[in-house]
Every structure is written in structure tokens, then in C-alpha cells.
Amino acid sequence: MIFDINAWVGSWPFRSLRDSTPQQLTERLRKAGVAGAAVSQIEAILHRNAQPANERLAESVEPYRDVFVPMATINPTYARWEDDLRICHEELGMKGVRLFPEYHGYEIDGPLAKRVVAACRERGLPVQIPHRIEDMRQRHHLDPARGVPLAAIAGLVAAYPDTPIIVTNARGIAQSPLWRRTELRDAAWYADTSLAEVYFQGLDKDLALIVEESGGRHLLFGTHAPFSYPEAALVKRATLPADADTLEEISYRGAMRLGLTPESWAVKAGSA
Amino acid sequence: MLGITEYWCSRPITARYGSLEEIRAGNDAVLAAMRRYPQRIRGLCFVVPGYYREACAEIERCLDAGMIGVKLYHQYKINDPAVWPVIELCTQRRVPILVHAGYVTDPRTKAEQPRLSHGADFAEVSQRFPETMFIMAHIGGGGDWEWTLRALRDSSPNVYVDVSGSNLDDGQVEFAVAELGAQRVLFGTDGTMAGCVGKVIGASLTEEQRHLIFWGNAERLLAAQGKQPLAKIESGQEGVAG
Numbered sequence: 319m320i321f322d323i324n325a326w327v328g329s330w331p332f333r334s335l336r337d338s339t340p341q342q343l344t345e346r347l348r349k350a351g352v353a354g355a356a357v358s359q360i361e362a363i364l365h366r367n368a369q370p371a372n373e374r375l376a377e378s379v380e381p382y383r384d385v386f387v388p389m390a391t392i393n394p395t396y397a398r399w400e401d402d403l404r405i406c407h408e409e410l411g412m413k414g415v416r417l418f419p420e421y422h423g424y425e426i427d428g429p430l431a432k433r434v435v436a437a438c439r440e441r442g443l444p445v446q447i448p449h450r451i452e453d454m455r456q457r458h459h460l461d462p463a464r465g466v467p468l469a470a471i472a473g474l475v476a477a478y479p480d481t482p483i484i485v486t487n488a489r490g491i492a493q494s495p496l497w498r499r500t501e502l503r504d505a506a507w508y509a510d511t512s513l514a515e516v517y518f519q520g521l522d523k524d525l526a527l528i529v530e531e532s533g534g535r536h537l538l539f540g541t542h543a544p545f546s547y548p549e550a551a552l553v554k555r556a557t558l559p560a561d562a563d564t565l566e567e568i569s570y571r572g573a574m575r576l577g578l579t580p581e582s583w584a585v586k587a588g589s590a
Numbered sequence: 591m592l593g594i595t596e597y598w599c600s601r602p603i604t605a606r607y608g609s610l611e612e613i614r615a616g617n618d619a620v621l622a623a624m625r626r627y628p629q630r631i632r633g634l635c636f637v638v639p640g641y642y643r644e645a646c647a648e649i650e651r652c653l654d655a656g657m658i659g660v661k662l663y664h665q666y667k668i669n670d671p672a673v674w675p676v677i678e679l680c681t682q683r684r685v686p687i688l689v690h691a692g693y694v695t696d697p698r699t700k701a702e703q704p705r706l707s708h709g710a711d712f713a714e715v716s717q718r719f720p721e722t723m724f725i726m727a728h729i730g731g732g733g734d735w736e737w738t739l740r741a742l743r744d745s746s747p748n749v750y751v752d753v754s755g756s757n758l759d760d761g762q763v764e765f766a767v768a769e770l771g772a773q774r775v776l777f778g779t780d781g782t783m784a785g786c787v788g789k790v791i792g793a794s795l796t797e798e799q800r801h802l803i804f805w806g807n808a809e810r811l812l813a814a815q816g817k818q819p820l821a822k823i824e825s826g827q828e829g830v831a832g
Contacts, residue, residue: 546758549792
């Protein structure tokens with residue numbers, strides 16, 4: 319069983335995406351062998367008021383609740399974002415939060431982000447921070463992003479070591495402060511398989527090092543579909559230096575423990 | 591583990607011109623790797639074309655020692671007349687020229703690589719040298735891949751691209767095939783090993799197109815200089831990495 323913690327639905331303003339509706343994404347992921355995914359609405363990344371996009375997401379994935387788990391996009395610079403978080407969690411059934419500091423205009427280790435993380439901790443919700451959406455080298459001139467600094471994310475993790483913080487779409491994890499700050503090894507941070515390589519530049523261990531030294535403790539399966547080919551993450555998964563138990567942890571059990579898999583999966587796992 | 595049977599490798603100087611001694615030392619390291627892994631590694635000779643006679647002599651030395659092509663970085667744009675002697679020599683020796691390339695849109699990256707070649711540069715130079723086998727490297731590592739692939743529309747049929755690079759954008763491989771035809775798209779990694787295997791596996795292609803990308807096209811480039819793949823490639827096995 320494979321669960322993707324890093325997928326999306328909707329439209330990106332700078333490039334046409336295929337398979338970006340819930341129906342299309344379901345079919346694409348199933349064809350690749352991925353049974354479910356945590357998704358958020360792409361448009362919310364650039365909207366000032368993210369909540370209408372969150373509401374649209376909840377409505378559009380409702381028929382696919384055995385496949386998709388909706389994730390709330392929270393903009394902590396916006397008035398009454400706390401209301402959005404409450405509604406997304408309590409009324410719309412969202413299971414986690416995604417933050418976009420470069421698009422919404424705040425520092426990931428600053429006070430606004432910390433307020434969101436503290437609120438998520440109270441609610442038991444994991445926080446996802448996509449390091450990037452697109453490769454900076456091809457960025458549209460209206461796209462402000464340069465990549466959320468991993469050192470700053472490590473600072474946030476240090477401030478909230480017990481709150482699950484998932485860094486998606488990053489490369490060079492083993493060379494970053496997330497891994498090199500050894501005092502964070504017991505913290506609840508995670509990377510994903512979407513853009514990082516098993517071996518950095520084909521030579522130095524990246525995901526391979528993390529798996530060899532921490533098993534599945536800091537790694538979750540993620541694809542960044544439909545921005546990226548999901549099969550790229552699947553080939554990485556297949557080549558990780560992991561035993562069967564660790565592979566299950568990375569593929570879905572870690573996500574399940576974080577509450578990111580569909581509720582029907584927990585029922586299946588409980589009856590198994 | 592990934593099924594890659596053959597690597598075409600080079601050791602370029604990436605951030606400056608480099609001395610002749612450094613360039614030769616890098617190529618010697620590749621020759622040593624070829625000797626150490628004769629069933630796995632093939633070499634591309636890196637030169638800085640501005641050295642002119644010395645650059646051409648270095649290419650002759652490396653090809654005579656068994657390398658199968660030339661690698662250029664961004665010291666010169668590919669359509670700069672300073673590169674013409676290298677192009678003429680490669681055409682004569684029937685070996686491909688793999689060129690670090692891309693159409694980068696980020697101001698910082700542009701400032702770092704002001705002479706980075708892109709699709710329009712290849713289209714222009716290939717009209718002057720239609721028989722030369724150019725490989726525009728890493729569509730996944732060179733910025734706006736849609737722009738640079740579209741710009742190749744007027745290029746000669748001997749301009750190839752490779753799919754390597756850390757950018758795993760969905761649709762990238764199919765776009766290259768739609769623009770150029772599968773017979774002009776090569777497999778490569780540029781260090782993104784599993785990701786690049788995955789993007790070719792995941793692309794919506796016919797099996798025949800996938801085989802061309804994984805090894806058929808590289809096999810054809812080798813055949814132009816009378817060479818064959820280092821290992822026999824079975825159907826269903828991934829092939830050659832540029």
C-alpha cells in the first residue's frame with residue numbers, strides 16, 4: 319500500500335498541468351500504484367484569502383474520501399486565519415495544514431508561522447511546508463519564490479520538536495541543517511521522496527543516508543503530483559536501502575500515524 | 591539497481607575557463623575511469639573552445655584514447671564562431687557534442703551563466719552545421735524547458751536533447767517527443783538518477799518511443815562512429831545514460 323502525502327488539485331498560473339482534477343488525479347495515481355493522497359488546492363498558494371479555495375477543495379474531494387485527504391492552506395497574514403483553521407479542521411474534515419511563507423509573505427521561523435504551528439499542535443494537526451513549488455531556474459517573473467530556507471525550517475522544528483513538520487519538495491536533505499543539526503534527530507520532522515534523490519548527484523547519499531541511519535522515522539512517500547511525474551518518486555522508493563518493514567513505514571504507516579490517510583484506511587488496518 | 595548499463599561521463603570545469611593543465615587533468619581522470627570500468631563508462635572530452643588549436647588537439651587525443659564525444663560547458667555559447675573549429679572537428683570525426691544548456695529565467699541564475707546556450711542558439715548553429723550531432727543537455731536542468739524545446743523547431747534533425755536534470759515536471763518528456771520526435775530524445779541523469787528513470791517510465795509514450803529514448807538513439811549515435819553499446823541491451827532493460 320502506498321500513500322502520497324504530497325499531491326495537489328487545481329490550476330497553477332504559470333504552467334498547464336495535466337491530471338489536476340480529483341477524478342484525473344485518482345486515475346493517474348492508481349495507474350502508478352498509489353492508493354491515496356493528501357491534497358490541497360493549488361490556487362490557494364497565490365490567493366490572499368485562501369479560504370474559498372479550501373472550501374472548494376473540501377467539496378471537490380468529497381466523492382473521493384477513500385482516496386484523498388484534504389489539507390488546509392493557511393495564510394497567517396490574513397485577518398482571522400484562526401477561523402479558517404477551525405472551520406477547515408472541525409467542519410471541512412481537513413487533516414493537516416500547508417504553509418507557503420514565500421507566497422503569503424512571512425518568515426517560516428517568524429512569529430506568524432509559529433502561531434500557526436502552535437495552533438496546529440493544539441489540534442494535533444501536522445504541518446507541511448513545501449520547500450518549492452517550481453524549480454527556481456524556470457520561474458515566471460511574477461513568481462516570488464526562491465525556496466524556503468531549510469535552515470529556517472530547522473529553526474522552526476527546534477522550537478516545536480513534538481509537532482509533526484513535513485518538508486516536501488526539498489533536495490539535499492542530508493546536507494541540510496534538518497539532518498546536520500543532530501539535536502533534531504528525535505524531533506518530529508519529515509522529508510518526502512518527491513524531489514530529493516536517494517543518492518545526491520548520483521554519488522553522495524541523501525535519502526539513502528537518512529534511511530540507513532533513521533529507518534523510516536524521517537521520511538514519507540510523496541510525489542508532488544500533478545506537478546511532477548509520480549513514477550519518479552516510485553523509482554526512488556524502489557531503490558531505497560530499506561527492509562520491508564521500513565518501506566511500509568515510509569510508504570503509508572508513517573502517514574497513517576500522522577492522521578494523513580483516509581479514515582477508511584484506519585478501519586481496514588484495524589480489521590486486518 | 592536502476593538498470594543503467596552504460597554511462598557517458600565528462601569532468602567539465604563549470605565556473606570559469608580553467609587552464610589547459612586543469613582541462614587535461616579532468617579528461618585524464620575520465621580516461622582513468624574508462625580503464626577502470628571498461629564495461630560501464632565511456633568518456634566525453636571536455637574542452638574550452640577558446641583555446642582553439644590546443645582544444646582541437648585535446649579532442650583528438652581523447653577520441654584517439656577511446657572517448658566517444660565532446661562536452662562543452664557555458665564558457666562560450668554554442669553559436670559563437672569561436673566554437674566552429676571544435677564543431678568542424680567533431681563533424682569530421684562523427685562524434686556528438688553534448689552541451690550544458692538551458693533557458694533560465696531567474697535573474698540570479700542568468701547572471702551566473704551569461705553564455706548559457708538555449709534552443710534558439712542550437713537552431714542557429716545547426717543551420718550552419720546541419721551534419722553535426724549536437725546534444726542540448728538536461729531539459730530538466732536548464733530552466734524553462736518548454737521555451738527551449740519550442741525554440742528548436744527550426745533546428746537540424748541532428749540536434750538531440752536529453753531528459754536529465756533534477757526538474758521532474760510532469761509532461762516534460764512527452765513535450766520533447768511532441769516537438770522533436772522520439773528519435774531525437776536521449777536518456778540522461780545529470781546526477782538525478784532515480785528521478786530521471788522515473789520520468790521516462792512515467793511518460794505517456796509507446797514502448798517503441800521509450801526504447802528509443804532509453805537506448806536506441808544512443809546506439810545510433812555510437813553507430814555513426816562505428817561503435818556499439820558496451821553491454822548487450824535486452825528488451826525491458828533500461829539503457830544508456832548521457
